[in-house]
Amino acid sequence: MASKTQSRRDDLRTKLIELGEAEIIEHGLPALKARDLAAKAGCSVGAIYNAFPDLHHLALAINGRTFRRLGAQVAGAVEPLAEAPACERLVAMGLAYLDFASQNTAAWRALFEIDMAVGEDIPGWYMVALEALFDHIRRPVAELRPDLCAEDVEFLVRGLFSSIHGIVWLGLQKRISAVPRPELSRMITLILSEIGQ
Amino acid sequence: MASKTQSRRDDLRTKLIELGEAEIIEHGLPALKARDLAAKAGCSVGAIYNAFPDLHHLALAINGRTFRRLGAQVAGAVEPLAEAPACERLVAMGLAYLDFASQNTAAWRALFEIDMAVGEDIPGWYMVALEALFDHIRRPVAELRPDLCAEDVEFLVRGLFSSIHGIVWLGLQKRISAVPRPELSRMITLILSEIGQ
DNA sequence: CCTCCCATTGAACGATGTTCAAAGCATACC
DNA sequence: GGTATGCTTTGAACATCGTTCAATGGGAGG
Structure with missing residues (x-):
């Protein structure tokens, strides 16, 4: 059962989408930065690349x-x-x-x-x-x-x-x-x- | 008389414009890179910023x-x-x-x-x-x-x-x-x- | 409780635009 | 001409990106 890890990854996915959406709504596409996202999501930059292949x-x-x-x-x-x-x-x-x-x-x-x-x-x-x-x-x-x-x-x-x-x-x-x-x-x-x- | 320096700067300006234009025509705006331009124009990267305030x-x-x-x-x-x-x-x-x-x-x-x-x-x-x-x-x-x-x-x-x-x-x-x-x-x-x- | 496996980390890499102290060179003056 | 002065040019260095990867850590099965 990979439920724990899987669900955590899904949680991160949705959290990143929500945070990124807020950023894009506020400041546009160029403001979507890996380090900013990681800081706001409380994860490392590398974790983003686990949830998505790239930005x-x-x-x-x-x-x-x-x-x-x-x-x-x-x-x-x-x-x-x-x-x-x-x-x-x-x-x-x-x-x-x-x-x-x-x-x-x-x-x-x-x-x-x-x-x-x-x-x-x-x-x-x-x-x-x-x-x-x-x-x-x-x-x-x-x-x-x-x-x-x-x-x-x-x-x-x-x-x-x-x-x-x-x-x-x-x-x-x-x-x-x-x-x-x-x-x-x-x-x-x-x-x-x-x-x- | 600042003719020598002035004309050289103007020469660089037009050379950069021509090289940059060729690059944009070929590969679009994102291909306009400072180091590429300097290499093609035969000058240093800094010289670009003497001819133009920025890219x-x-x-x-x-x-x-x-x-x-x-x-x-x-x-x-x-x-x-x-x-x-x-x-x-x-x-x-x-x-x-x-x-x-x-x-x-x-x-x-x-x-x-x-x-x-x-x-x-x-x-x-x-x-x-x-x-x-x-x-x-x-x-x-x-x-x-x-x-x-x-x-x-x-x-x-x-x-x-x-x-x-x-x-x-x-x-x-x-x-x-x-x-x-x-x-x-x-x-x-x-x-x-x-x-x- | 141990062990393996995979997720997570964050320092490191390569590329980018831009800057700036140092070096070079042309102009002006003697 | 020689020398001094000031601008030009240089390219290494800096800040900031996206992206990677060896090292670390934690969860699942025995």
């Missing part, structure tokens, strides 16, 4: 949580609007995305800052969570544009997500655009409304 | 070059279309942006990867170059939407740029979206065409 995988686990929170918030924004017009639902999702990014800027940025060139060790759930997000967008888009084939709907979904993401990303960046919050809402509404004709 | 400012100088190349390519794409409909010109610029990003991926990514939280030392020309890019977009947008006030045109310009940027950024990323090149063109064309009604 990259810890960051991925934290990003997983952020992704689920994001998905829940976006889903929560459209749920009450099940009967509303598709265009309205699209706008609601776009604004929910902006809200989440505004309220969780550091953690949300970490979703895209993480170095993806590392290799194929991007976990499957990463793509799964992304697809779940796309699912929410696909429904209203398909309703709005029955003239498009499935493939074109798919591209429009990805294009719309990327567009809104770009607006929020550059808008929340201090330097490139620095657009005040209400104007970001208007831009998102404008883009999503025009798509729906 | 961050060297990277900014290199980004400046990239920015100007980008602006020239986008401008070159609309120039032959001076008489074409505004919508067509918008699409041409969007596709030119995609072209540049595809052909100079590493250097183009460096434009946005550079850490902007450092402070207010973002040079003025950075914003100037960005404004010049926005100028090109503003003209066709204003033509297409005479119903909008100047402020709304401004937001639409920024929103359109951010949208196209988002599509290209995520599209060229290996993991998030991974949309093949022709489909990226179609998405861009789709978004820009629909805006123009």
Whole structure:
């Protein structure tokens, strides 16, 4: 029975995820440091590498949580609007995305800052969570544009997500655009409304 | 007369910029290393800090070059279309942006990867170059939407740029979206065409 | 209670950006 | 020209990373 050791390792895993999440929420991905984590978790630096292969995988686990929170918030924004017009639902999702990014800027940025060139060790759930997000967008888009084939709907979904993401990303960046919050809402509404004709 | 020393420092500056640019074009911003540069430039590591306050400012100088190349390519794409409909010109610029990003991926990514939280030392020309890019977009947008006030045109310009940027950024990323090149063109064309009604 | 095995430790390694006392060199003055 | 002065250049040293690994310690089975 390896229960004692196993459970202790699992405890450390979750403790590291929670501490790391707090750090990323507060100070962003670059603030995720091995020695800081070890000090806060009350373990040695080496112990981290027993729970995770490296800091990259810890960051991925934290990003997983952020992704689920994001998905829940976006889903929560459209749920009450099940009967509303598709265009309205699209706008609601776009604004929910902006809200989440505004309220969780550091953690949300970490979703895209993480170095993806590392290799194929991007976990499957990463793509799964992304697809779940796309699912929410696909429904209203398909309703709005029955003239498009499935493939074109798919591209429009990805294009719309990327567009809104770009607006929020550059808008929340201090330097490139620095657009005040209400104007970001208007831009998102404008883009999503025009798509729906 | 401080000509000898001055000119030598300037020589080192341009040499470092050229070497660093080659490195960033080839391997991206993270490959910009002080010791590598010194070895290639045939100087000591300390000499770099005589020509630039730090590597961050060297990277900014290199980004400046990239920015100007980008602006020239986008401008070159609309120039032959001076008489074409505004919508067509918008699409041409969007596709030119995609072209540049595809052909100079590493250097183009460096434009946005550079850490902007450092402070207010973002040079003025950075914003100037960005404004010049926005100028090109503003003209066709204003033509297409005479119903909008100047402020709304401004937001639409920024929103359109951010949208196209988002599509290209995520599209060229290996993991998030991974949309093949022709489909990226179609998405861009789709978004820009629909805006123009 | 002993023994083996694996988890844990933290000093050490290699890489990084940056600094600074020392050395070198060019310019100005006599 | 020679000498003095001040800036430039050097590269070893420092601080800070992520990561490793020999040594240590503690828990499971006999």
